[in-house]
Amino acid sequence: KQEVTQIPAALSVPEGENLVLNCSFTDSAIYNLQWFRQDPGKGLTSLLLIQSSQREQTSGRLNASLDKSSGRSTLYIAASQPGDSATYLCAVRDYNTDKLIFGTGTRLQVFP
Amino acid sequence: GAVVSQHPSWVICKSGTSVKIECRSLDFQATTMFWYRQFPKQSLMLMATSNEGSKATYEQGVEKDKFLINHASLTLSTLTVTSAHPEDSSFYICSASRGGLSTDTQYFGPGTRLTVL
Numbered sequence: 001k002q003e004v005t006q007i008p009a010a011l012s013v014p015e016g017e018n019l020v021l022n023c024s025f026t027d028s029a030i031y032n033l034q035w036f037r038q039d040p041g042k043g044l045t046s047l048l049l050i051q052s053s054q055r056e057q058t059s060g061r062l063n064a065s066l067d068k069s070s071g072r073s074t075l076y077i078a079a080s081q082p083g084d085s086a087t088y089l090c091a092v093r094d095y096n097t098d099k100l101i102f103g104t105g106t107r108l109q110v111f112p
Numbered sequence: 113g114a115v116v117s118q119h120p121s122w123v124i125c126k127s128g129t130s131v132k133i134e135c136r137s138l139d140f141q142a143t144t145m146f147w148y149r150q151f152p153k154q155s156l157m158l159m160a161t162s163n164e165g166s167k168a169t170y171e172q173g174v175e176k177d178k179f180l181i182n183h184a185s186l187t188l189s190t191l192t193v194t195s196a197h198p199e200d201s202s203f204y205i206c207s208a209s210r211g212g213l214s215t216d217t218q219y220f221g222p223g224t225r226l227t228v229l
Contacts, residue, residue, distance in 0.1 A: 036220075043118075043205055043222035044156075089155065100146070100207075100218060102155040 002027045002094040004103035012109040015082060021075040021106045023090035028068050031093040035064050035075050038087045038105070047088075048075070080110045113139050116208050118221035125196055126229055133191045133224045135206030141186035142208035146218060147179075150203040162189055196228045 003026045013019060023033070032051045036044040048057045048064040050073070056065040063076040073090060091102040115138040125131050135145060144163050148156040160176075162168035162183035170176045178200075180192040189208075193200055203225050207218040 034217075041203075041223075041225065044207075044220040046217065046220070049217060091156075099158055099161075102157075104155045 002030075002092065002097070002101045004090060004092055004101050006088075006090060006103035006106050008106060009104065010107040010109075012111065013080060015080060015110055015112050017080050017110075019077040019080050019108070021077070021088050021090075021108070023073040023075070023103055025071045025073075025092045025101075027094065027096070028071050029095035030068065031095055031098075033064075033066050033073050033090060033092045034100075035062075035073075036089040036091065038089060040087075044089065080108075082110050082112055085109045114217075114219040115139055116142075116206065116219045116221040118204075118206055118224050120224060121222060122225040122227075124227045124229065127197055128195055130192055130194045131196055131226060133193075133204055133206075133226075135189045135191070135208065135221055137187045137208045137219070140208075140210055140219075142189075143186065143211050144209050144216075145183055145189040146207045146209075147181060147189075147191050148205045148207070150205060150223075156205060159191075193226065196226070198228045201226055201228045 005024050007022045034049045035047045050057050050066040061078040066073045087105045087107045089105045091100045117136045119134045147159045150156045159174045160168045160170045164183050164186050168181035183189040205223040207220045209216040209218050
């Protein structure tokens, strides 16, 4: 059964720091991996989607990498800002079940 | 593009009543729609998958008679929580994808907060 874990569960940093959020999954048989942002009480905003054949994707200050064989992905946030404060979720589209399996999230707080 | 809306954004109801939540794809046709539930400080759990014009597929442990899903058109899916109880209080999020391929992106709605008194 596919399981997705995110470390750390919470992170508090001063503005301007570069951050790395980690996501690991137990079964490398995936179609893709996606990173989302969720603000309190809100829905999900898709940040980056990496297909299983890709190694990384970039959007602005965000860079996500995927190492499928080791079951890991990282989300790199450059020059963090208070507006980046949110919960970040990663999810894999599992090959065996064809379902999107979510991690438990990392709650990020960036203070001025 | 690829906007998904949900209505209502929040609802409070009495125990024993039924509540309907709508999920709409505003600018694309959604072959497949998904319903998720999220309890406080937990991640999203898939409840069911629905394809337009056919019966929904429910995940193990989700009562299909309690959570009625209808996907009557390519832009609308509804989730009805029947005879709601306080333990059904949760954040319900839908998503929609254009096609049925496993590599198709799911676009998520803003969620509906259900509180059952």
